[in-house]
Amino acid sequence: EAEVAQSPRYKITEKSQAVAFWCDPISGHATLYWYRQILGQGPELLVQFQDESVVDDSQLPKDRFSAERLKGVDSTLKIQPAELGDSAMYLCASTRTGGAGTEAFFGQGTRLTVV
């Protein structure tokens, strides 16, 4: 069964360091999302891609976060510099189309701890 792949699963980094997360969506899925989930909360959207284009990055803290999906396939989310408040689960999801009535498939997430 096709899955959304994310790596690493866990990452511990010191504050002010740079950190990067990788996501490979299900093959053929044009839409890719990055979400951040703080413990005990629901996922919150950071950025949405349609193929290689950013559709929505209004909630992405652009002073320190960046995201790219250069060839419209896999994607990288970067934080530089990391802050203590960035400790969270970072989830990647993909959908076949961008349609509003589409089921999203999630990866297992990257648990980031900033110390």
Place this chain on the structure above:
Amino acid sequence: SQQGEEDPQALSIQEGENATMNCSYKTSINNLQWYRQNSGRGLVHLILIRSNEREKHSGRLRVTLDTSKKSSSLLITASRAADTASYFCATPEQAGTALIFGKGTTLSVSS
């Protein structure tokens, strides 16, 4: 911002009992989805109900949608220990297609 709000925040039941979780949302929607998340894992899609549907079933799951009250409920019948997880409702954001999630209900089923 979060569109949906689940209620209760936490629910503890015994195996075999039914579990009911509620979700309220703020703006008009064309569909509402429910997801499950096991501890430390990603989210798994459970069921999607469209705005013109009032009830939908999938195995032991029953979802209702009341657009006049802007609310939905998820019923899990004959709960099992394996149902222990967090459950989230999600709706597409108004201006786009990304899903907006509530804070979730944490369900604990003990044997």
